[in-house]
Amino acid sequence: EVQLVESGGGLVQPGGSLRLSCAASGFTFSTYGMHWVRQAPGKGLEWVSGISDSGGSTIYADSVKGRFTISRDNSKNTLYLQMNSLRAEDTALYYCAKRVGTPRAFDYWGQGTLVTVSS
Amino acid sequence: EIVLTQSPGTLSLSPGERATLSCRASQSVSSSYLAWYQQKPGQAPRLLIYGASSRATGIPDRFSGSGSGTDFTLTVSRLEPEDFAVYYCQHYGSSQYTFGQGTKLEIK
Numbered sequence: 001e002v003q004l005v006e007s008g009g010g011l012v013q014p015g016g017s018l019r020l021s022c023a024a025s026g027f028t029f030s031t032y033g034m035h036w037v038r039q040a041p042g043k044g045l046e047w048v049s050g051i052s053d054s055g056g057s058t059i060y061a062d063s064v065k066g067r068f069t070i071s072r073d074n075s076k077n078t079l080y081l082q083m084n085s086l087r088a089e090d091t092a093l094y095y096c097a098k099r100v101g102t103p104r105a106f107d108y109w110g111q112g113t114l115v116t117v118s119s
Numbered sequence: 120e121i122v123l124t125q126s127p128g129t130l131s132l133s134p135g136e137r138a139t140l141s142c143r144a145s146q147s148v149s150s151s152y153l154a155w156y157q158q159k160p161g162q163a164p165r166l167l168i169y170g171a172s173s174r175a176t177g178i179p180d181r182f183s184g185s186g187s188g189t190d191f192t193l194t195v196s197r198l199e200p201e202d203f204a205v206y207y208c209q210h211y212g213s214s215q216y217t218f219g220q221g222t223k224l225e226i227k
Contacts, residue, residue, distance in 0.1 A: 035216070037164075045156075045164065045207055047216035059214045095163055103170045104211035105154035109163035
């Protein structure tokens with residue numbers, strides 16, 4: 001059974017940093033692209049960032065480019081999101097998601113970890 | 120940047136009825152990279168359709184997707200009580216993923 005479990009969320013002040021983790025199990029982690037998608041309270045879904053299976057290629061939404069860094073450790077089956085220079089508008093539930101190969105869709109999602117940016 | 124606009128914002132229907140949800144792209148997109156998701160309160164999204172018309176694993180055949188170019192449709196042929204939720208379309212292109220704003224399907 002595929003499982004994705006996010007952790008690392010919490011309350012942080014504007015300008016602060018946070019590192020999210022996503023522990024994966026039930027599939028061969030090193031052969032799939034992985035992504036982060038967020039959802040502000042009461043709002044829709046917003047794609048944040050993605051990383052290739054090897055970790056050699058990364059992409060970011062314009063809203064987080066230069067502030068967030070996605071990475072992965074295939075030996076630990078874990079995905080990360082380093083978030084710096086956090087803003088109030090980054091407040092959201094952050095999901096990690098496994099990408100289906102060619103169709104570029106997300107077939108498995110975690111339950112999310114909540115990030116709140118507030119003073 | 121491609122913008123996906125979903126309509127209607129809210130759709131009120133009764134169980135057993137047919138639901139038709141629309142997703143319109145601001146420019147022509149590849150149907151290979153068009154997906155639909157269902158999200159219920161307090162839950163993560165669930166993939167329903169990928170490649171515009173292929174059902175994901177375990178998705179009932181009352182869910183179907185169609186469309187090409189700029190206009191895509193998710194159809195639920197006969198609504199079951201568990202189908203009332205928010206639905207999102209999503210597209211990939213030019214190293215960016217985009218979601219529509221969502222359609223809420225509510226019980227009439």
